[in-house]
Amino acid sequence: MTPLQQYLALSIALFFIGSWGVLARRNIILIVMCVELMLNAINIALVAFSNYSPTGAGRGEVFVFFVFALAAAEAAIGLAIAIAMYRLKERLSIGDFDEMKG
Amino acid sequence: MPEFQQTAFILLSILILASAFCVVLFRNLIYSALSMIGCFLGVAGIFILLHAELVAAAQVLIYVGAISVLVIFAIMLTGHRAGDLRLFFHKQAWVAVPICAVAGIALMVVMATATYNATKDAQNPSDDAIASLLFNEYAFPFELVSLALLVAMIGAVILAMKEKK
Amino acid sequence: MKTAVLLIPLLPLASFIITGLFGKRYFKEKSHYLSVAAVAVSWLLSVYLIVQVERGEELHWQVYSWIAAGSFKVEIGFLVDQLTAIMLLVVSTVGFMVHVYSIGYMKGDGGYYRFFAYLNLFMFSMFMLVLGNNFLMLYVFWEAVGLCSYLLISFWYTKQSAANAGTKAFLVNRVGDFGFGLGIMLIFVTVGTLSYSGVFSSLGSIGTGTMTAICLLLFMGAMGKSAQFPLHVWLPDAMEGPTPVSSLIHAATMVNAGVYMVARSSPIFSHSPNAMFVVALVGAFTAIFAASIGLVQNDIKKVLAYSTVSQLGYMFVALGVGAWTAGMFHLVAHGFFKGLLFLGSGSVIHAMGGEQDMRKMGGLKNKTKITYWTFVIGALAISGFPGLAGFFSKDSVLAGAFHKGFWYFWLVGLVAAFMTAFYMFRLIFMTFHGKPRDEKAFAHAHESPRSMTIPLIVLAVPSAIIGLLLGLPPESGHIDHFLEPVFEAVMGEPVHFGLLDAGLMTLSALIGIGGILLAWLFYVKRPDLPAKAGARAGFLYRAALNKYWIDEFYFAVFINPVRALGRGLWRWVDVGIIDGFANGSARFFNGVGMALKPSQSGKAQVYLFSMFLGFLALLVAYLILTI
Numbered sequence: 013m014t015p016l017q018q019y020l021a022l023s024i025a026l027f028f029i030g031s032w033g034v035l036a037r038r039n040i041i042l043i044v045m046c047v048e049l050m051l052n053a054i055n056i057a058l059v060a061f062s063n064y065s066p067t068g069a070g071r072g073e074v075f076v077f078f079v080f081a082l083a084a085a086e087a088a089i090g091l092a093i094a095i096a097m098y099r100l101k102e103r104l105s106i107g108d109f110d111e112m113k114g
Numbered sequence: 115m116p117e118f119q120q121t122a123f124i125l126l127s128i129l130i131l132a133s134a135f136c137v138v139l140f141r142n143l144i145y146s147a148l149s150m151i152g153c154f155l156g157v158a159g160i161f162i163l164l165h166a167e168l169v170a171a172a173q174v175l176i177y178v179g180a181i182s183v184l185v186i187f188a189i190m191l192t193g194h195r196a197g198d199l200r201l202f203f204h205k206q207a208w209v210a211v212p213i214c215a216v217a218g219i220a221l222m223v224v225m226a227t228a229t230y231n232a233t234k235d236a237q238n239p240s241d242d243a244i245a246s247l248l249f250n251e252y253a254f255p256f257e258l259v260s261l262a263l264l265v266a267m268i269g270a271v272i273l274a275m276k277e278k279k
Numbered sequence: 280m281k282t283a284v285l286l287i288p289l290l291p292l293a294s295f296i297i298t299g300l301f302g303k304r305y306f307k308e309k310s311h312y313l314s315v316a317a318v319a320v321s322w323l324l325s326v327y328l329i330v331q332v333e334r335g336e337e338l339h340w341q342v343y344s345w346i347a348a349g350s351f352k353v354e355i356g357f358l359v360d361q362l363t364a365i366m367l368l369v370v371s372t373v374g375f376m377v378h379v380y381s382i383g384y385m386k387g388d389g390g391y392y393r394f395f396a397y398l399n400l401f402m403f404s405m406f407m408l409v410l411g412n413n414f415l416m417l418y419v420f421w422e423a424v425g426l427c428s429y430l431l432i433s434f435w436y437t438k439q440s441a442a443n444a445g446t447k448a449f450l451v452n453r454v455g456d457f458g459f460g461l462g463i464m465l466i467f468v469t470v471g472t473l474s475y476s477g478v479f480s481s482l483g484s485i486g487t488g489t490m491t492a493i494c495l496l497l498f499m500g501a502m503g504k505s506a507q508f509p510l511h512v513w514l515p516d517a518m519e520g521p522t523p524v525s526s527l528i529h530a531a532t533m534v535n536a537g538v539y540m541v542a543r544s545s546p547i548f549s550h551s552p553n554a555m556f557v558v559a560l561v562g563a564f565t566a567i568f569a570a571s572i573g574l575v576q577n578d579i580k581k582v583l584a585y586s587t588v589s590q591l592g593y594m595f596v597a598l599g600v601g602a603w604t605a606g607m608f609h610l611v612a613h614g615f616f617k618g619l620l621f622l623g624s625g626s627v628i629h630a631m632g633g634e635q636d637m638r639k640m641g642g643l644k645n646k647t648k649i650t651y652w653t654f655v656i657g658a659l660a661i662s663g664f665p666g667l668a669g670f671f672s673k674d675s676v677l678a679g680a681f682h683k684g685f686w687y688f689w690l691v692g693l694v695a696a697f698m699t700a701f702y703m704f705r706l707i708f709m710t711f712h713g714k715p716r717d718e719k720a721f722a723h724a725h726e727s728p729r730s731m732t733i734p735l736i737v738l739a740v741p742s743a744i745i746g747l748l749l750g751l752p753p754e755s756g757h758i759d760h761f762l763e764p765v766f767e768a769v770m771g772e773p774v775h776f777g778l779l780d781a782g783l784m785t786l787s788a789l790i791g792i793g794g795i796l797l798a799w800l801f802y803v804k805r806p807d808l809p810a811k812a813g814a815r816a817g818f819l820y821r822a823a824l825n826k827y828w829i830d831e832f833y834f835a836v837f838i839n840p841v842r843a844l845g846r847g848l849w850r851w852v853d854v855g856i857i858d859g860f861a862n863g864s865a866r867f868f869n870g871v872g873m874a875l876k877p878s879q880s881g882k883a884q885v886y887l888f889s890m891f892l893g894f895l896a897l898l899v900a901y902l903i904l905t906i
Contacts, residue, residue: 016230017225017226017230018123019123019160019164020225021222021225022127022130022131022160024218024221024222024225025131025218026130026131026134026153027218028214028215028217028218028221029131029134029135029138029214030134030138031214031217031891032138032210032211032214033137033138034887035206035207035209035210035213035214035884035887035888035891036138036206036207036210036211037138037207038884039143041143041185041188041189041192042137042143042146044185044188045137045146045147045150045185046137046138048150048177048181048185049134049137049150049153052153052154052157052177055157055161055169055173056157056160056161059160059161059164059166059169059238060164062164062166062238063164063165063166063238064230065231066231069238069239069243070238070239070243070244070247071247073166073168073169073238073244074244074247074248074252076166076169076172077169077172077248078255078256078259080172080173080176080177081259081260081262081263082259082262083176083177083181084176084180084181084263084266085262085263085265085266085267086266087181087184087185088184088266088267088269088270089266089269089270089273091184091185091187091188091270092269092270092271092273092274093273094188094192095188095191095192095273095274096273096274098191098192104192106882106883106884107882107884109881109883110880110881110882110883111881112881113879113880113881113882206884206888209888210888213888213891213892213895214891216895217891217894217895217898220895220898220899220902221898223902223906224898224901224902227906
């Protein structure tokens with residue numbers, strides 16, 4: 013196993029642990045946290061590719077910065093929504109918010 | 115890969131995956147958040163192993179410093195520290211396990227069988243090069259991201275504001 | 280000259296737009312100022328134009344390319360030659376007089392502005408029709424005048440009969456226009472162009488059969504527009520419109536469009552003797568057929584309407600036998616005196632407070648002096664009284680038929696002329712002479728205002744003298760020389776006035792006078808005779824009175840079956856199949872939507888699950904395909 017594949021394996025494992033959390037847990041704040049984990053997994057893959065790529069050196073890292081910025085934005089919005097929802101219903105279970113059905 | 119690096123990688127991987135499991139499995143949200151910080155720190159270590167020191171520093175500042183605090187604040191504000199037991203041990207948790215496992219294994223197979231045009235280690239450039247990439251070639255996306263952040267900030271303020279009655 | 284040609288149609292168009300848009304709010308009872316002024320200028324320019332043409336000028340002017348698609352090219356262009364000039368003069372003169380007349384006739388009508396706007400639109404369309412230099416323009420404005428005719432027939436659209444008459448005119452014209460359109464397409468397919476000059480210069484390459492087909496199809500259009508049997512049924516009903524409209528459109532101008540079209544296409548028609556014969560045959564039959572109906576009608580305008588149909592038949596006889604200039608001469612003369620007669624009848628109706636039934640009139644002679652005398656001039660002209668317009672024009676038609684060897688058409692024409700003289704003077708004697716039959720209406724009867732009587736006088740002048748001016752000597756008069764360049768290629772040997780012609784002329788004059796005398800005998804001397812004659816004629820009388828049951832025939836053969844078919848299609852095909860299909864498909868998709876509705880549960884994690892399952896499916900597919 014080459015070093016690149018090790019890092020990718022770590023990335024995949026982290027990504028699916030995060031997605032398991034997203035699918036399994038119902039607390040909205042925890043779902044946001046798990047999304048952050050998934051984003052971290054992606055970052056690992058990006059930096060690893062950047063480190064081992066003969067042509068794209070550094071470009072992966074640039075993308076990581078963009079991911080950081082958007083993750084920060086997503087966390088801010090997501091948690092603000094969570095707080096607003098909590099104010100509305102005094103609960104934070106995602107199953108309680110299903111008004112937008114057909 | 116030198117011996118030291120290999121050892122460090124394995125230790126950091128164990129830290130990351132274990133704390134990630136803890137995030138998902140802890141019932142108490144505060145514990146989950148603390149485990150998440152551990153996970154973030156491990157990822158920062160991985161970045162250092164990949165010769166991306168600037169990213170590692172940013173990881174510590176943004177994730178460990180900012181986002182974790184934000185999450186903990188949210189937990190505190192909602193006063194909802196404990197994830198209800200009933201909320202966790204339900205059917206969908208067990209349905210999610212095979213889906214994620216199968217998808218993960220499938221992706222692992224893809225990853226293992228793919229051929230890479232990979233060269234030796236340490237291709238990541240210095241901070242100067244990153245900066246020049248970011249502000250020359252990627253200047254426009256950079257500005258767009260700053261705009262997105264601004265919008266997110268305004269949106270978060272409006273959402274979190276208490277409604278005046 | 281170009282400016283004049285442009286202004287002639289554009290002034291009425293501009294007036295139509297302005298009056299139509301702003302008339303209701305701003306002009307109201309002053310709507311006629313602009314309309315009349317525009318048409319007056321057009322009339323002056325037409326006079327100027329005919330003077331120019333008389334001096335030998337012609338105009339072939341491509342203004343711009345309207346449609347250019349591959350080999351199909353249509354250009355808006357003007358052609359001004361003798362034929363156009365003379366048509367312009369007739370149209371603008373009668374049009375101008377009718378505009379003036381309408382000021383008085385339509386006074387106080389709720390749709391005053393609308394009436395003048397429509398009249399202007401009609402003037403524009405009619406000018407463009409005669410000015411165009413290709414068949415497509417002819418067709419387009421042919422339809423445009425048809426539209427104006429429809430709008431004006433059903434001008435009083437709240438009256439059911441008027442609305443029906445408009446629809447009938449439109450539908451019957453459709454039948455003819457269908458053939459006309461096919462004819463134009465056939466021309467294009469065979470020759471590849473639609474401009475008059477282009478078509479006429481390449482006639483040599485067309486086969487006789489195709490030529491005959493083209494001619495008959497074109498003539499079908501003429502039959503519709505000029506109300507020839509069997510498509511004549513719309514014209515008498517069109518009398519539901521205001522009388523000025525009947526005068527302008529349904530006597531003097533639009534119905535002549537068919538005659539104009541055949542005259543314009545004379546190079547094509549002259550290549551097909553068979554088609555020419557059909558034209559003459561239809562014309563001759565229509566002439567006598569319509570005249571016989573006119574004998575017994577009691578509605579003053581209906582008599583004139585059948586008279587118009589009959590006179591149009593005369594024109595087609597002239598064209599069909601090859602006496603082109605005679606046909607055009609009759610068109611011009613008829614335009615004037617029939618316009619006059621219609622306006623006169625309008626004046627009578629006005630005097631009688633809207634009454635149109637002649638059986639309730641009588642004795643109006645002294646109350647409406649101007650109307651009476653102008654009407655008599657018009658009636659004498661149409662009856663072929665020596666010296667008046669109709670005498671010369673009708674005689675040249677009959678003589679033309681005789682000289683070309685169609686003596687049977689001559690004979691038919693002579694009989695029709697006798698009938699014409701009879702029914703015209705029957706009309707006069709019933710309306711103006713004798714004792715008033717309706718005392719109450721008679722007491723209110725009065726001469727029309729000056730805006731109505733002046734046009735009568737103005738139109739009476741050409742009705743009286745145009746024959747002497749243009750038609751002398753017969754068949755080689757001024758008008759024949761004037762129109763010679765147009766029909767140069769298709770005219771036969773010039774005819775020299777001889778003893779035979781003098782005899783024919785005397786005969787037709789005697790026939791006309793005989794008709795007048797018979798009418799006098801029937802309706803003045805022995806008023807009991809008509810009833811006896813009617814009883815004696817029995818079946819024939821009833822047939823003529825009921826217009827030979829043509830309308831009933833059409834109802835039985837075409838309209839009712841089509842209605843039944845339509846109802847059947849609606850009941851079974853439309854409601855059953857089409858609606859069933861439409862509603863069924865709606866129901867189908869509604870059902871599918873209802874079935875799929877639960878999938879949008881609003882539960883975010885269910886969505887996430889399905890997203891992951893989709894991702895998984897893609898991944899598995901990729902693995903299967905690559906490994």
